[in-house]
Amino acid sequence: MTSAPLRLIALDEEDLVVISANLQDAVFLSRDLTYRAPKGDGDNRLGQFEISANRLVSGSKGWFFKKSARRRATLIVKRVTTIRSVGVDRENDQEVHNLLAIQFERNGEGPDGSLIFVLSGGAEIILDVETIELSLADVSESWQGGRTPHHPG
Incomplete structure (x- = not known):
């Protein structure tokens, strides 16, 4: 049974925690990052940042083991004033x-x-934003993802 596609919006820090949890262990390439620069006045004076990533879908059950599945998802961050990175x-x-x-x-x-995207290996993507405004949407069906990430501790 396939679960419904995820569609979330974050407008405050509590909402952001939910989006962050749903993107934990998402993988993406540098080419999957897009920044649309500001154009003009009003809301157009602010940029938009997008990540297309393969997010981990938890709870997929196999015959004996929990299986790891992934879905392609797009995260859109609006109201971006500047972007920088460390270790990317x-x-x-x-x-x-x-x-x-x-x-x-x-x-x-x-x-x-500042929205700080904490990446493995100590890397970070930092977005300065006017306010929290993000949306996350699945854009594909699930597929078998191989090994499930393990976080010691």
């Missing part, structure tokens, strides 16, 4: 990344802050 080779579009978590660091009392 932007020249290598074949570099594989594993997303561990998405965190938010607020700037003072306002709604603006």
Whole structure:
């Protein structure tokens, strides 16, 4: 039995925790990252960042073992003012990344802050945003994903 496609929106830090949990252990290549630069005035003065990733779908049960399945999903982050990265080779579009978590660091009392995409190997993608506004949607059916990630601790 296939579960329904996931469709989520995050407009605050509580919502972000749900999206982060659903993207834990998602894998993607550098070429799967897209940034649409700002154009003009109003909301068009802000950029948009997208990640197309293979997210882990938990709870798929096999005959004896829990099996790992994945689904292609797209995460869209709106209201982006700047983007930077640490430990990501932007020249290598074949570099594989594993997303561990998405965190938010607020700037003072306002709604603006930084979304930090924590990647394996100590890498990070940091998006400065006017406010939290993300959407996550599955864009494919599930497929068998091989080994299930293990997090010691």
